[in-house]
Amino acid sequence: MxxxxxxxxxxxxxxxxxxxxxxxxxxxxxxxxxxxFFTGKHLxxxxxxxxxxxxxxxxxxxxxxxxxxxxxxxxxIWNWFHIGTIQFTxxxxxxxxxxxxxxxxxFVSFMVHLYSIQYMKExxxxxxxxxxxxxxxxxxxxxxxxxxxxxxxxxWELVGLSSFLLIGFWYEKDAAAAAAKKAFMYNKFADLAFxxxxxxxxxxxxxxxxxxxxxxxxxxxxxHASIYSLPVLAGFAIWFATVGKSAQxxxxxxxxxxxxxxxxxxxxxxxxxxxxxxxxxxxxxxxLLGGWxxxxxxxxxxxxxxxxxxxxxxxxxxxxxxxxxxxSQLGFMMMxxxxxxxxxxxxxxxxxxxxxxxxxxSVGAVIHAMHHMQQxxxxxxxxxxxxxxxMRLMGGFRKKMPLTFVAYIVSYAxxxxxxxxxxxxxxxxxxxxxxxxxxxxxxxxxxxxxxxLSTVAVTTFYMTRQLFLIFFGEFRLEQKDAAYKKLFxxxxxxxxLINIPVILLAVMSFWxxxxxxxxxxxxGWWMKESFVSVQLHTSVWFIPLIAFVCTCIAFLFxxxxxxxxxDVFEHKNDLLTSLSEHNYYIERGIDLAFIQPVMRLSxxxxxxxxxxxxxxxxxxxxFIVLSQAANLWDIFVVDGLVHLVAGISRSxxxxxxxxxxxxxxxxxxxxxxxxxxxxxxxxxxxxxx
Amino acid sequence: xIPISYYITVSVLLFGIGSAIVLTRRxxxxxxxxxxxxxxxxxxxxxxxxxxxRNLNGQLFTMLIITIAAAESVVALSIIILLFKKLNSVxxxxxxxxxx
Numbered sequence: 001m002x003x004x005x006x007x008x009x010x011x012x013x014x015x016x017x018x019x020x021x022x023x024x025x026x027x028x029x030x031x032x033x034x035x036x037f038f039t040g041k042h043l044x045x046x047x048x049x050x051x052x053x054x055x056x057x058x059x060x061x062x063x064x065x066x067x068x069x070x071x072x073x074x075x076x077i078w079n080w081f082h083i084g085t086i087q088f089t090x091x092x093x094x095x096x097x098x099x100x101x102x103x104x105x106x107f108v109s110f111m112v113h114l115y116s117i118q119y120m121k122e123x124x125x126x127x128x129x130x131x132x133x134x135x136x137x138x139x140x141x142x143x144x145x146x147x148x149x150x151x152x153x154x155x156w157e158l159v160g161l162s163s164f165l166l167i168g169f170w171y172e173k174d175a176a177a178a179a180a181k182k183a184f185m186y187n188k189f190a191d192l193a194f195x196x197x198x199x200x201x202x203x204x205x206x207x208x209x210x211x212x213x214x215x216x217x218x219x220x221x222x223x224h225a226s227i228y229s230l231p232v233l234a235g236f237a238i239w240f241a242t243v244g245k246s247a248q249x250x251x252x253x254x255x256x257x258x259x260x261x262x263x264x265x266x267x268x269x270x271x272x273x274x275x276x277x278x279x280x281x282x283x284x285x286x287x288l289l290g291g292w293x294x295x296x297x298x299x300x301x302x303x304x305x306x307x308x309x310x311x312x313x314x315x316x317x318x319x320x321x322x323x324x325x326x327x328s329q330l331g332f333m334m335m336x337x338x339x340x341x342x343x344x345x346x347x348x349x350x351x352x353x354x355x356x357x358x359x360x361x362s363v364g365a366v367i368h369a370m371h372h373m374q375q376x377x378x379x380x381x382x383x384x385x386x387x388x389x390x391m392r393l394m395g396g397f398r399k400k401m402p403l404t405f406v407a408y409i410v411s412y413a414x415x416x417x418x419x420x421x422x423x424x425x426x427x428x429x430x431x432x433x434x435x436x437x438x439x440x441x442x443x444x445x446x447x448x449x450x451x452x453l454s455t456v457a458v459t460t461f462y463m464t465r466q467l468f469l470i471f472f473g474e475f476r477l478e479q480k481d482a483a484y485k486k487l488f489x490x491x492x493x494x495x496x497l498i499n500i501p502v503i504l505l506a507v508m509s510f511w512x513x514x515x516x517x518x519x520x521x522x523x524g525w526w527m528k529e530s531f532v533s534v535q536l537h538t539s540v541w542f543i544p545l546i547a548f549v550c551t552c553i554a555f556l557f558x559x560x561x562x563x564x565x566x567d568v569f570e571h572k573n574d575l576l577t578s579l580s581e582h583n584y585y586i587e588r589g590i591d592l593a594f595i596q597p598v599m600r601l602s603x604x605x606x607x608x609x610x611x612x613x614x615x616x617x618x619x620x621x622x623f624i625v626l627s628q629a630a631n632l633w634d635i636f637v638v639d640g641l642v643h644l645v646a647g648i649s650r651s652x653x654x655x656x657x658x659x660x661x662x663x664x665x666x667x668x669x670x671x672x673x674x675x676x677x678x679x680x681x682x683x684x685x686x687x688x689x
Numbered sequence: 690x691i692p693i694s695y696y697i698t699v700s701v702l703l704f705g706i707g708s709a710i711v712l713t714r715r716x717x718x719x720x721x722x723x724x725x726x727x728x729x730x731x732x733x734x735x736x737x738x739x740x741x742x743r744n745l746n747g748q749l750f751t752m753l754i755i756t757i758a759a760a761e762s763v764v765a766l767s768i769i770i771l772l773f774k775k776l777n778s779v780x781x782x783x784x785x786x787x788x789x
Contacts, residue, residue, distance in 0.1 A: 661785060662785030662786065663781065663782070663784075663785060664720070664781055664784065665711065665712055665720070665781060668711055668712065669712055672708060672712075
């Protein structure tokens with residue numbers, strides 16, 4: 001390989017109006033962050049939260065405008081800095097993908113902000129909440145519009161940082177602090193792969209501009225390239241970076257724990273900002289994904305879809321169920337990326353953003369109600385430390401919070417993929433593209449399809465379980481303590497600021513928002529070219545049918561198991577429970593494979609260090625003895641000589657001192673004698689000469 | 690002309706007498722007088738050898754010394770008065786302040 005970097009001269013392209021506007025959208029939350037971060041404490045809470053929400057609303061409107069105006073790709077490249085003769089550029093790409101993503105991200109953020117105004121009102125550490133949200137959104141917009149890998153990486157890390165701050169927002173809870181740390185560490189580990197990818201691409205292409213790399217990459221060549229071909233490895237490294245950010249199989253364990261953060265943050269994290277970033281980046285760099293990397297993505301995506309879905313069956317934490325479902329849906333998206341159905345993956349990303357945000361916010365409304373009951377008891381001097389997220393204590397909220405219930409039902413239907421809802425369109429687009437991939441290549445790939453279909457069934461099962469546990473049956477907290485009965489009968493639908501975002505997001509989960517034909521995704525209208533392409537799945541009608549049948553069976557099964565039954569909440573002590581409680585022992589595995597050897601190594605090093613210490617001590621003792629000897633020499637010889645000289649001077653001095661007693665005549669006598677002696681010497685000298 | 694050895698003899702005698710006074714007398718005033726004699730011994734020498742100098746520098750220098758000696762004896766006498774005021778004595782055996 002040529003040791004010198006390839007030299008590509010990159011022409012700068014000044015931004016046009018659309019790009020300038022997109023840049024403005026990016027800077028708005030950033031400025032909001034700085035303003036609120038430094039002045040937050042001095043502003044009233046209402047002004048703080050409404051300011052952030054209004055900025056998000058303006059951003060949403062502007063994104064919509066950009067999305068409507070964008071007809072083609074708007075690429076702009078600036079000179080960034082140069083080292084010697086190497087010029088670094090930075091760039092921004094506004095295309096159908098990025099504007100759609102911007103609309104989704106800003107809309108969900110806007111909804112989450114509106115929701116947070118009420119939800120976070122009485123919570124602790126309020127002044128820091130909205131700036132962190134703004135930083136989160138700003139970094140996501142940065143990832144969306146940037147076309148340079150280094151810039152993308154900077155925002156990638158900022159997304160990680162802001163998620164760390166928000167997951168650990170209630171950091172005085174140990175679980176929240178630990179979850180934040182865990183999320184940060186897992187992401188950091190995967191981000192190393194991103195750096196490796198950037199270095200590989202820079203070595204091969206001499207630039208980090210995605211547009212230029214794309215122009216120089218021949219996908220056909222990559223498909224048949226050897227395993228060790230550098231661009232293929234770069235594609236693999238980028239995929240591994242998204243394994244952390246988009247919570248794929250071995251590293252997904254941070255996402256369920258991240259539920260320790262506030263519920264609106266979870267909604268934002270799962271819908272629009274954090275986990276979407278990984279899929280989005282992979283879609284942008286999909287031209288680098290060669291043959292074996294694609295297979296790898298599909299297999300890991302399949303595992304990611306199935307395993308957390310099974311875990312969700314045995315989870316009683318209402319938000320963790322949704323977290324597992326997010327991981328599972330991300331697995332679906334990754335499968336679609338792996339089989340090359342990028343449009344289907346992006347479509348699912350879009351629909352998932354809306355219904356998952358809606359699910360989180362509606363469950364959040366229920367949790368809010370639970371929290372208020374706990375607070376109410378607390379203000380009457382009785383502290384009951386029950387877990388407000390525990391589904392075993394909920395139930396019967398259907399009649400008390402009808403609006404929330406309806407919103408939940410709509411987004412639930414979208415998630416399990418019932419016809420007439422958005423999830424049906426996107427999930428079946430993925431399944432159909434999987435089917436076509438199987439018919440093309442065959443062999444083990446049919447297993448993937450079977451696993452994906454069973455994941456659909458499992459998804460229905462655990463979501464139906466959650467639906468029944470939260471909204472149907474009796475309110476089970478009052479069985480535990482009768483005092484809650486009165487509180488529950490007094491319970492009202494939540495505040496409008498909480499309801500409006502939930503309802504709006506629920507409306508977005510209907511089919512008409514994405515495609516005019518409720519059974520087919522081809523008639524999409526607002527997502528433009530980033531929508532499911534025309535040539536896909538025209539003849540395959542039975543795959544959606546099979547998926548639907550799976551869904552129905554799973555629904556009936558779950559309904560039979562969970563409707564109005566209270567004995568199913570017993571803690572089952574079987575293999576599945578222990579597997580799901582321990583995340584399939586992934587953390588234990590990481591502990592055994594990496595942490596324990598490192599600890600052992602460090603113990604060994606500690607012993608070696610002790611011996612090194614002993615050697616050093618030996619050396620030190622030698623030098624101590626040497627210095628004692630030198631000390632003796634110093635005292636007796638060097639000091640002795642000095643004292644001798646001083647003693648001689650002193651004795652001469654004391655000899656003369658005896659005769660000088662302060663008498664004037666004595667001094668005169670000595671002077672006279674000295675004068676005579678000098679005179680005599682002078683005479684002697686004269687005569688001798 | 691008087692031979693120069695005569696002058697030198699008188700000068701040596703004066704110096705000897707002065708030194709003896711300075712060394713032996715206890716009274717500080719006598720010591721001061723002795724010092725004046727030693728001065729004059731030196732002056733005689735200067736005048737005697739100054740004869741051999743055409744410019745008479747020796748004689749002129751003697752005039753200067755006499756002037757300065759007058760001033761100096763004033764200073765010395767005032768020191769003696771201060772000493773007397775302080776110690777109430779003119780006995781050299783009691784004045785041993787130079788030791789410190």
